[in-house]
Amino acid sequence: MAIGLNATEPEETCSDENCPFHGSLSVRGQTLEGTVASTQMDKTVVVEREYDVFVPKYDRYMKRRSRVPAHCSPCLDVEEGDEVRIAETRPLSKTKSHVVVETLEGDA
Template sequence: MALGLNVSEPEGTCSHEDCPFHGSLSVRGQIIEGEVASTDMDKTVVVEREYDVTVPKYDRQMKRRSRVPAHAPECMTLEVGDTVRIAETRPLSKTKSHVVVENLTEEGDD
């Protein structure tokens, strides 16, 4: 199934309806790259990304970090420390409105 993104389909298969590859979940909006910070929840990963913010008073850069909960499809194997690409989707729960579409760590290992 084409997502409208230039990503490769995962090797595994699943039959979950909230999978963008094997189910009916559509993606739209933001695409974010970050590192998996936590895999403790069921079918959810927390993706963390760091960015710089300018502090005008001191004329310096300050590091900030944001943590985004994202749905982890069953067909993808994700571990803490993996670099992933997530895409925005409809709200899946109170906090989740992103889904993992690509594991960038696997590509570097090939």
């Protein structure tokens, strides 16, 4: 099933209703890329993004980090340290409003 993004559908199937490929969850809004920092929760991963912010007073850049909790369906095999792409959805819980769409291939 096409989800509206240029993402490859996983070979495994699942019965998760919050899966963007096999369930009824629609994705909309922004897509982000980051590294999986934690997989300790059930069906949830924490994706960490690092970015630079310009500080005019010192005329330099400062590193900032943001951690985004995202829903991870059982059909996706995600481990800590993987580079993933997440997409915005409707609120799934108090903190989760993103879902893992795909793992990115790279030199990570």
